[in-house]
Amino acid sequence: MEHSVTSENLALDRQGLHQIVVDRLRKLIVEGRLEAGSRINEKALCEQLQISRTPLREALKVLANEKLVELLPNRGAKVVLLSDREIAEAFEVMARLEAISGELACERITQPELDEIHALHYEMLACYTRKDLPGYYDINMRIHALISKAARNELLQDLYQRVNFRIQSLRFRSNFDETEWAESVQEHTELLEALTKRDGARAAAVLHLHLTKKQRKLKL
Amino acid sequence: MEHSVTSENLALDRQGLHQIVVDRLRKLIVEGRLEAGSRINEKALCEQLQISRTPLREALKVLANEKLVELLPNRGAKVVLLSDREIAEAFEVMARLEAISGELACERITQPELDEIHALHYEMLACYTRKDLPGYYDINMRIHALISKAARNELLQDLYQRVNFRIQSLRFRSNFDETEWAESVQEHTELLEALTKRDGARAAAVLHLHLTKKQRKLKL
DNA sequence: TTGGCCAATTTTGAATTCAAAATTCACACG
DNA sequence: CGTGTGAATTTTGAATTCAAAATTGGCCAA
Structure with a gap:
């Protein structure tokens, strides 16, 4: 592989893992692939997205601020269901x-x-x-x-x-x-x-x- | 202390430490007590706010989403300076x-x-x-x-x-x-x-x- | 002095760890 | 059968750890 650099640096990391996760999660929610009202399990999502909990939790907080997810104290997050x-x-x-x-x-x-x-x-x-x-x-x-x-x-x-x-x-x-x-x-x-x-x-x-x-x- | 419960549970934690930090930081920025354009040092702020880096970093990501701070890849955060x-x-x-x-x-x-x-x-x-x-x-x-x-x-x-x-x-x-x-x-x-x-x-x-x-x- | 280079230190990004809270589940009891 | 209790398990919140990147500072040479 003549042209390869030390680590395949395609995806020029725009701005941290959390932002990528924010965008991916938001897309999932907006497209309805994450059902409105459904619980979000951190561990499960982490495995699915192949990341650790830290960036996922950061992303959830951002999405909560956008009011796309709801954060329930000590009880995790759920996709917002609009009234x-x-x-x-x-x-x-x-x-x-x-x-x-x-x-x-x-x-x-x-x-x-x-x-x-x-x-x-x-x-x-x-x-x-x-x-x-x-x-x-x-x-x-x-x-x-x-x-x-x-x-x-x-x-x-x-x-x-x-x-x-x-x-x-x-x-x-x-x-x-x-x-x-x-x-x-x-x-x-x-x-x-x-x-x-x-x-x-x-x-x-x-x-x-x-x-x-x-x-x-x-x-x- | 007759009335005290195990841990002084005044400030009924609304919704996690990060949200408290978001509100406090936003106030500091909006009031101009954190100068527009200035760098934000995580360690220093953590000590000032008496918290660990995790909730602070969560808060910074939220505030970046609100466009009150700017996140520079691998170079920390700064208070947004409007053009x-x-x-x-x-x-x-x-x-x-x-x-x-x-x-x-x-x-x-x-x-x-x-x-x-x-x-x-x-x-x-x-x-x-x-x-x-x-x-x-x-x-x-x-x-x-x-x-x-x-x-x-x-x-x-x-x-x-x-x-x-x-x-x-x-x-x-x-x-x-x-x-x-x-x-x-x-x-x-x-x-x-x-x-x-x-x-x-x-x-x-x-x-x-x-x-x-x-x-x-x-x-x- | 000035400029450039490299090691030491600091700072950041993200994973891991640990304690606290909630949930699950088995089992006893009515 | 259904219901309440509590131990075991899972899940969450936040601190800590660790590696990678950036910054600093000192040293040498021009």
Whole structure:
């Protein structure tokens, strides 16, 4: 192995083991692979992730701060299970954050970014036509993430992501019937229009409504 | 000692040592007693706080997640020093969050809460008259916190606090001349008016402007 | 003196250890 | 049968340990 250095130093350790664990665990939670409400056993998780308890416990404390897990004194951690009220609050905040992002994005988005969103929009239409729901969800999320990014405010983007982490796992609870799906697509078309015209107020309004409707589609 | 239990169990440990350390450290940072940009020595802090390194390191990771400290790989932690851009972003977000809180508070605030805000407002006027700036700051913050609370959305309140932690330490950098102080007081009076009339749009507008002006008062 | 190099020391990252708390489980008793 | 009790086991919280990385400080040479 001619090129190898002392220790295979691929994964240039960004910032300590704990951060890697935070990201992996958060992904597991957000994707629903770690069930909401379920207990987290430190030993078991350590073995699964092949790490010692220290970085795992550090990660759990960070995720508790993000309110993705709950720390019970002397009784370990559990994946947070949102109450109906918390879900409603998250959507109320998300609707506002998206509206703000949309408004700011109208002022600050670049043409290449706008083009990319348009491209994604067509990809999304393709998924819609094929009734490919997972693909639709994925592209939809990427569009919203790009808008958040185009608002050119990293703190706003951070808050957006934070709230998004909370509600993303709820996508399994949304029942998209044919009519509602079509409606959602229509809203996206209007959003693109507003963005293209740099009509901030309209983009904000469309996004606020879009999120409010998304909330209504949740199964209770 | 007749009443004493095995171990003096006052401070009913809310939730582990690390959380206590998080709160204490955050307070030190926000109050500026831990200088922005300064290195944090684990051993020294451990001795000062009379704890071992484990809970301190857990706390540092949480605070890094809150972006109050920065973790440098293998080189320890330092208190975050905000760039001008980050400060501008924080105020941009804060202005929006306050506006949202004000708007929602108009819909949801109770009469006792409104009364308490009025009482605080008069206390604040007293501080203003006496030119008691620390007292003014303190009451001012409590008024804004109450409005955030009256919005009846814990997640929104959490985001509000998070952003507030970031910019609170900047209060040392604001130069309040006589005119500006008077102006600020006037804005508060208008805010109270809007709240009393439950005029959400107006409360939002006043708060947005209030924050924007606050930002302009910062020394660069 | 100044600059560079290497050993000694300090500091960090993460695993391990140890005590305290909670949980499990067997068994006696009603 | 179901229920309460307590010892054994597991799990958690936090200190300690240990290796790796960074920093410091001294020494030598230019």
